[in-house]
Amino acid sequence: MAAPKKAAAGAAQDKTDGGSPPEFTREQELTALREMLLIRRFEEKAGQLYGMGAIGGFCHLYIGQEAVVVGMQMALKEGDQVITGYRDHGHMLATGMDANGVMAELTGRRGGYSKGKGGSMHMFSKEKHFYGGHGIVGAQVSLGTGLAFANHYRGNGNVSVTYFGDGAANQGQVYESFNMAELWKLPVIYVIENNRYAMGTAVSRASAQQDFSKRGVSFNIPGKQVDGMDVRAVKAAGEEAAAWCRAGKGPFILEMQTYRYRGHSMSDPAKYRTREEVEKVRHDQDPIEQVRNRLLAAKVSEADLKAIDAEVRDIVNASADFAQHDPEPDAAELWTDVYR
Amino acid sequence: MPIQVLMPALSPTMEKGNLAKWLKKEGETIKSGDVIAEIETDKATMEVEATDEGTLGKILIPEGTADVAVNTPIATILADGESAADLAKAPAPAAKAAESAPPAAAKAEAPAPKAAPAPQAVAEPDPEVPAGTEMVTQTIREALRDAMAEEMRRDADVFVMGEEVAEYQGAYKVTQGLLQEFGAKRVIDTPITEHGFAGVGVGAAMTGLKPIVEFMTFNFAMQAIDQIINSAAKTLYMSGGQMGCSIVFRGPNGAAARVAAQHSQDYSAWYSNIPGLKVVAPFSAADYKGLLKAAIRDPNPVIFLENEVLYGHTGEVPKLDDFIVPIGKARIVRSGSHVTLISWSNGMTYALKAADELAKDGIEAEVIDLRTLRPMDTETIVNSVKKTGRAVTVEEGWAQSGVGAEIAARIMENAFDYLDAPVARVSGKDVPMPYAANLEKLALPSAAEVVEAAKAVCYR
Numbered sequence: 001m002a003a004p005k006k007a008a009a010g011a012a013q014d015k016t017d018g019g020s021p022p023e024f025t026r027e028q029e030l031t032a033l034r035e036m037l038l039i040r041r042f043e044e045k046a047g048q049l050y051g052m053g054a055i056g057g058f059c060h061l062y063i064g065q066e067a068v069v070v071g072m073q074m075a076l077k078e079g080d081q082v083i084t085g086y087r088d089h090g091h092m093l094a095t096g097m098d099a100n101g102v103m104a105e106l107t108g109r110r111g112g113y114s115k116g117k118g119g120s121m122h123m124f125s126k127e128k129h130f131y132g133g134h135g136i137v138g139a140q141v142s143l144g145t146g147l148a149f150a151n152h153y154r155g156n157g158n159v160s161v162t163y164f165g166d167g168a169a170n171q172g173q174v175y176e177s178f179n180m181a182e183l184w185k186l187p188v189i190y191v192i193e194n195n196r197y198a199m200g201t202a203v204s205r206a207s208a209q210q211d212f213s214k215r216g217v218s219f220n221i222p223g224k225q226v227d228g229m230d231v232r233a234v235k236a237a238g239e240e241a242a243a244w245c246r247a248g249k250g251p252f253i254l255e256m257q258t259y260r261y262r263g264h265s266m267s268d269p270a271k272y273r274t275r276e277e278v279e280k281v282r283h284d285q286d287p288i289e290q291v292r293n294r295l296l297a298a299k300v301s302e303a304d305l306k307a308i309d310a311e312v313r314d315i316v317n318a319s320a321d322f323a324q325h326d327p328e329p330d331a332a333e334l335w336t337d338v339y340r
Numbered sequence: 341m342p343i344q345v346l347m348p349a350l351s352p353t354m355e356k357g358n359l360a361k362w363l364k365k366e367g368e369t370i371k372s373g374d375v376i377a378e379i380e381t382d383k384a385t386m387e388v389e390a391t392d393e394g395t396l397g398k399i400l401i402p403e404g405t406a407d408v409a410v411n412t413p414i415a416t417i418l419a420d421g422e423s424a425a426d427l428a429k430a431p432a433p434a435a436k437a438a439e440s441a442p443p444a445a446a447k448a449e450a451p452a453p454k455a456a457p458a459p460q461a462v463a464e465p466d467p468e469v470p471a472g473t474e475m476v477t478q479t480i481r482e483a484l485r486d487a488m489a490e491e492m493r494r495d496a497d498v499f500v501m502g503e504e505v506a507e508y509q510g511a512y513k514v515t516q517g518l519l520q521e522f523g524a525k526r527v528i529d530t531p532i533t534e535h536g537f538a539g540v541g542v543g544a545a546m547t548g549l550k551p552i553v554e555f556m557t558f559n560f561a562m563q564a565i566d567q568i569i570n571s572a573a574k575t576l577y578m579s580g581g582q583m584g585c586s587i588v589f590r591g592p593n594g595a596a597a598r599v600a601a602q603h604s605q606d607y608s609a610w611y612s613n614i615p616g617l618k619v620v621a622p623f624s625a626a627d628y629k630g631l632l633k634a635a636i637r638d639p640n641p642v643i644f645l646e647n648e649v650l651y652g653h654t655g656e657v658p659k660l661d662d663f664i665v666p667i668g669k670a671r672i673v674r675s676g677s678h679v680t681l682i683s684w685s686n687g688m689t690y691a692l693k694a695a696d697e698l699a700k701d702g703i704e705a706e707v708i709d710l711r712t713l714r715p716m717d718t719e720t721i722v723n724s725v726k727k728t729g730r731a732v733t734v735e736e737g738w739a740q741s742g743v744g745a746e747i748a749a750r751i752m753e754n755a756f757d758y759l760d761a762p763v764a765r766v767s768g769k770d771v772p773m774p775y776a777a778n779l780e781k782l783a784l785p786s787a788a789e790v791v792e793a794a795k796a797v798c799y800r
Contacts, residue, residue, distance in 0.1 A: 132575070142543065143540075143542055143567075149544045337579075337580060
């Protein structure tokens with residue numbers, strides 16, 4: 001993987017590479033398809049359960065953005081950490097966390113990852129190196145930088161993948177973190193998921209610099225804009241960034257240009273964009289359809305793809321079933337886990 | 341007439357310092373602005389600049405002299421035409437003092453503490469210290485440094501980060517020498533970026549490292565309070581016990597001297613409101629050491645509230661290989677039967693002075709040093725109140741929703757039938773901290789107010 005071009009100022013700023021990203025093997029295409037489908041079906045089911053009243057509070061769905069986490073995860077190695085904000089279900093599934101545990105947390109049951117005490121926005125898995133799940137916009141950026149600090153301190157060769165949105169990119173602590181990460185050469189990939197809207201505010205209405213790959217320029221952090229709807233482009237960019245970090249060169253920014261099909265949360269009337277806009281992205285750029293079409297063109301049979309679909313549906317249905325039948329946490333759980 | 345050069349004050353509250361070095365010899369010509377000597381205190385070294393011209397007539401205080409009081413004549417300068425014979429005519433002290441170079445950063449250079457030892461009329465032996473233990477006299481600053489150094493030697497996962505903690509040796513010299521022993525990997529100077537480095541510390545702690553995050557003062561930690569509360573305090577609960585963080589946030593808290601409203605505030609009540617945090621605020625040098633070591637080892641986030649005014653105070657610290665004071669235990673430092681005075685940190689200064697005064701009037705006060713604010717040692721408070729029937733809380737912070745209010749509520753809930761009078765609170769006045777010396781004094785609690793409150797609850 002080529003290192004990014006160094007600009008005169010010391011920071012590389014690449015636009016999306018022209019042409020197609022490196023091809024996937026059939027096996028990689030199938031993996032990507034399965035992982036993305038799992039997230040989409042899971043989120044659709046979560047939306048249904050929310051409508052039925054089984055999930056409460058805030059619930060932010062990841063539908064449309066699946067290629068970002070799936071492609072990034074394909075670029076990582078064991079021990080690399082992942083941390084993100086509140087739109088986190090996709091990240092958890094991508095890191096291999098169990099669908100039952102995630103869904104049961106959404107319904108606030110004892111079998112949830114946080115025993116029902118965290119909910120949609122606050123889940124963690126030490127085993128899968130998933131560090132949350134954070135409800136305060138931008139807080140995960142400093143925390144993720146701290147994960148990278150720990151990797152650097154231990155010299156373990158791991159990378160922290162710190163996800164945040166175009167909205168969080170305007171928070172002050174993001175830049176405090178950029179400064180320290182570059183100053184100390186911390187191995188952190190800042191993945192800015194630009195889905196074009198921070199809640200209901202379009203990027204153009206909130207951001208003076210709309211090219212998020214340039215947000216690290218004054219810290220000399222290289223950045224790159226990536227087609228976040230193409231899982232192959234994401235994986236390639238992720239590998240480039242990870243190699244940069246693992247070589248001890250410090251942080252790397254990836255702006256993932258993506259789109260969320262659903263509202264900000266379940267109660268979003270979506271008056272800030274047209275139905276046509278959403279339909280156009282779905283029709284032209286859908287990350288899952290892209291993979292499916294490539295597989296069909298490569299003569300993978302409809303039946304094989306349907307089998308994957310069925311397998312994923314079974315996992316999701318089982319998780320919904322578990323999440324509705326698992327008991328609520330014991331009342332005594334109210335008082336546990338405050339201190340250890 | 342020869343001009344006297346006086347021992348300068350490097351800060352508004354400095355009372356004495358060491359004359360480290362003379363840079364001019366007797367008989368040398370001096371121009372205004374020349375650096376003539378170096379003065380050091382326990383936290384800083386400063387150059388003394390001449391404000392007069394002439395010849396250095398006589399050095400009155402030789403270099404290497406320690407504890408020279410401010411305004412002591414240290415040398416004489418002869419004006420043109422004067423000779424050593426004129427020295428006899430030099431006026432008594434209170435001529436012009438040489439001026440020290442002003443501190444570069446106001447933020448770093450808050451006033452030095454008063455040098456007087458804290459009143460530590462300890463009547464009760466410390467239960468954590470075995471009888472016959474050898475004691476060493478240390479400043480609180482040194483006790484804190486030793487606590488960190490011992491824990492860093494013991495556990496490679498412990499590191500310290502903050503503004504000016506490494507190369508500058510600590511804004512208040514608390515981290516003095518740590519960089520030299522442990523290196524830049526474990527003693528980390530951060531940019532001025534409280535919110536960011538607090539988050540970095542918490543993130544590192546979530547992986548199992550044990551950061552000591554120094555805030556230059558807790559006033560600046562307001563920039564970081566989201567990470568302290570929303571990330572550090574709540575993660576263990578939100579993760580169902582999977583992921584917590586062992587981290588210490590430490591630094592000076594409470595009223596400093598003459599730095600006005602933004603640099604002089606007590607956050608005891610703020611942090612002690614939060615489940616998931618432990619909050620420690622010691623008074624004695626031994627407790628500073630033993631509790632900081634306990635805080636560093638604690639698997640939970642600990643807010644360790646120090647006090648700038650106390651840093652230079654000395655106390656007896658047990659000379660033990662591993663002296664730990666458990667978090668969550670108050671200490672009765674003076675026993676008495678008529679009224680219970682409850683305080684912590686620098687509030688103890690007022691409480692102990694008041695107890696001395698009250699004794700002269702035949703009122704024997706029992707004085708409790710809470711030491712830990714969360715978890716609060718309700719049992720020790722309640723047992724004392726059951727004995728005395730009366731209680732006064734003493735704090736530098738504001739009364740509304742304060743720690744004193746919490747103590748009063750606990751006494752009411754647990755010892756209502758034993759009370760012979762309503763609990764009284766002595767606190768900081770309900771105003772931002774003023775700058776003017778007289779107003780600042782009025783804004784803080786005083787021993788006299790504690791005496792008055794104690795007498796009121798004793799109906800005397």
